[in-house]
Amino acid sequence: MAREVVSARGPLKGVVTVPGDKSISHRALMFSALAEGRSVIRGLQKGLDVKATRQCFEALGVVFEESDGVIAVNGLGVGGLKESFDVLDCLNSGTTMRLMSGILAGHGFLSVLTGDQHLRKRPMARILDPLREMGALALGREEDTRAPLVIRGGSLGALEWVTPVASAQVKSAVLLAGLHARGTTWVVEPAATRDHTERMLGGMGAEIKRDGPLRVGIVGRPKLRPFEIEVPGDPSSAAFWAAAALMVPGSELTVRGISLNEGRTGFFRILKRMGAQIEMRETGLAAGEPVGDVTIAYSKLTGVTVEPEEVPSAIDEFPVLGAVAAIAEGETVVTGAEELRFKESDRIDALAGELRKAGVPVQTFRDGLKITGGANLSPALFDSHGDHRLAMSAAILSLAIKGGGAIEGAEAAAVSYPDFFKTISGLSA
Ligand code: S3P
Numbered sequence: 001m002a003r004e005v006v007s008a009r010g011p012l013k014g015v016v017t018v019p020g021d022k023s024i025s026h027r028a029l030m031f032s033a034l035a036e037g038r039s040v041i042r043g044l045q046k047g048l049d050v051k052a053t054r055q056c057f058e059a060l061g062v063v064f065e066e067s068d069g070v071i072a073v074n075g076l077g078v079g080g081l082k083e084s085f086d087v088l089d090c091l092n093s094g095t096t097m098r099l100m101s102g103i104l105a106g107h108g109f110l111s112v113l114t115g116d117q118h119l120r121k122r123p124m125a126r127i128l129d130p131l132r133e134m135g136a137l138a139l140g141r142e143e144d145t146r147a148p149l150v151i152r153g154g155s156l157g158a159l160e161w162v163t164p165v166a167s168a169q170v171k172s173a174v175l176l177a178g179l180h181a182r183g184t185t186w187v188v189e190p191a192a193t194r195d196h197t198e199r200m201l202g203g204m205g206a207e208i209k210r211d212g213p214l215r216v217g218i219v220g221r222p223k224l225r226p227f228e229i230e231v232p233g234d235p236s237s238a239a240f241w242a243a244a245a246l247m248v249p250g251s252e253l254t255v256r257g258i259s260l261n262e263g264r265t266g267f268f269r270i271l272k273r274m275g276a277q278i279e280m281r282e283t284g285l286a287a288g289e290p291v292g293d294v295t296i297a298y299s300k301l302t303g304v305t306v307e308p309e310e311v312p313s314a315i316d317e318f319p320v321l322g323a324v325a326a327i328a329e330g331e332t333v334v335t336g337a338e339e340l341r342f343k344e345s346d347r348i349d350a351l352a353g354e355l356r357k358a359g360v361p362v363q364t365f366r367d368g369l370k371i372t373g374g375a376n377l378s379p380a381l382f383d384s385h386g387d388h389r390l391a392m393s394a395a396i397l398s399l400a401i402k403g404g405g406a407i408e409g410a411e412a413a414a415v416s417y418p419d420f421f422k423t424i425s426g427l428s429a
Contacts, residue, residue: 002411004421006395007404011250011298012427016241020045020231021259022416023168023196024287026053026095028229030103031200033062034179035075037226042070044231047388047416049093056100059084075226079180083109087148090115092344092388092415095169097147098127099197102173105136105153106180114148118386123342124149127173130161134177134185158183158220165339166312168193168263171216179206181220188215193312194263199288203227232291233258236316237417239267240392243320244427245296246276247327247399252297253427257283260290266313267321268294274301274328301328303373308336315339319393322351325371326360327400338367344415345387354382354394358401377401384409388416395424 025045030053032039044050054064061082065072076082081103090096090113097113101124104111114120125145128138136153140146158181161174171187175197178185192213202208204224209217238255245251260282272278277299282292303325306314311334314321318340325332340347348369352362357380361372379401384391391412398405413420 001409003406003408004395004410005404005406006398006424006428007401008248008399008428011248012244013252014427015254015256016423016427017256018233018237018241018258019047019417021234022047022049022236023095023194024200024231024259024289025050026099027196027200028231028287029053029057029064030099031204031224032073032226033057033075033081034078034103035204035224035226036077037075039073039075039226040070040228041073042230044071045234045416046418047414048091049096049415052089052091052093053096053100056088056090056096059086059088075224078221078224079106081107084111087112087114090119092116092119094119094122097124097149098169098173099176101127101131101138101149101151102176103180104151105131105134105138105177106156108154109152111151112148113151118344120147122146126163126165126167126170130159130174131177133161134159134181136177153180156181158185160186160188162188164190166191166193167339168197172197175201175216175218178218178220179222184209184217184219186215186217190214191309191312192263194261196261203288229287232286232289234416235259235264238294239317239320240396240420242268242271242278242294242296243324243396244399244424245298246271246301246324247396249298252295254293254295256293257291258294260292263313266310267317270304270306270310270314270321271296271324273304274324275299276301303328303330303332303371306332306334311337311339316389319347319351319389320396322355322371323393323397323400325373326355326358326377326397328373330374331370331372333370334368335365336367343387345385345390347387347390350385350387350390351393354390357382358397358405379403380405382407384412386412388412388414392417392420395421399428
């Protein structure tokens, strides 16, 4: 396990670019494989999760030609993937496993999907249940709730699926199965989640139907047009630099060229409510998404209450919100966020445990936590719990600790941000 030591030697200043958006990168690889014709992808994220998607789709017969960081793909068409000779390893990536399962449910061959020890503990009934309803064989360990998974799809019927969890991965898995089904498949979710799947498939010529903000449908068996895209920067990676600027007095950082999709920018809105000086400027469109720059300057912060409806648009940012809440005056309370328990780690218990190591008072609930900020922070040896976002959040918190902090298991950052520790040591030097 790799240990990284982080401390700030002065204000953080400058312009940062972040890796391509992870959600869009996964989808760009998967959807280009389903198009008829040649797609071109620029700015694909280089983390291990996206690599997992690429390797799985290669095993399913797709050829990704890469030169100078640009990827060209000759799509095989909807329903055109080939049976893999081996087990499909999704590594740490829930997006790979869940979205790919939806696609494989539309194929008559057998697929076996596995992942690392963390992914094999995450809930999968939420996707296997609807896929089975649509007519696929969809099995898993522990009474069809955990990976490894077995899927033999085929001739799917459309479905209206009312999901109890607000999850873009569940919505996308069902819509992708619906892409292969006869008729129109609908998903109804309890709160609006990121809409990259709908935007991208819509842009490729699939008929997407919307009936209010929480009900979305797809008409099955279209011909999908290929696309050419430049993947925008990942707002979830930018979140670390926004938080970093708030850790050290006198700091000001700008992150360029990130997706400003409203379904992804909840964290920045929460920071604004806490009193952060933060400016978002839209500069154009990429991959059907609004993109732009974010500038954030050190500010005095106060704790806030995060409402359950806000949770999906900031779902990946709660670990780093923990670091921000630790230095804000007063209490930050999060509820309606039980989903955090089912991420790459149990992000409620793991985050609380790591914050306490630095002397931050934290109370946990089944569906959230209360963090009391403003206490003196003490140097700590943090543990990543094998979770990329916890590793990076502990590093950000370390910037605010006199004497700094160390992060054990820091290599987890490579799942979404391979250069993270290089960038933080450059900024804090
Ligand atoms: C993702 C959706 C979110 C998010 C994950 C990526 C996606 O998961 O946490 O990092 O690309 O659709 P859930 O939809 O399960 O909350």
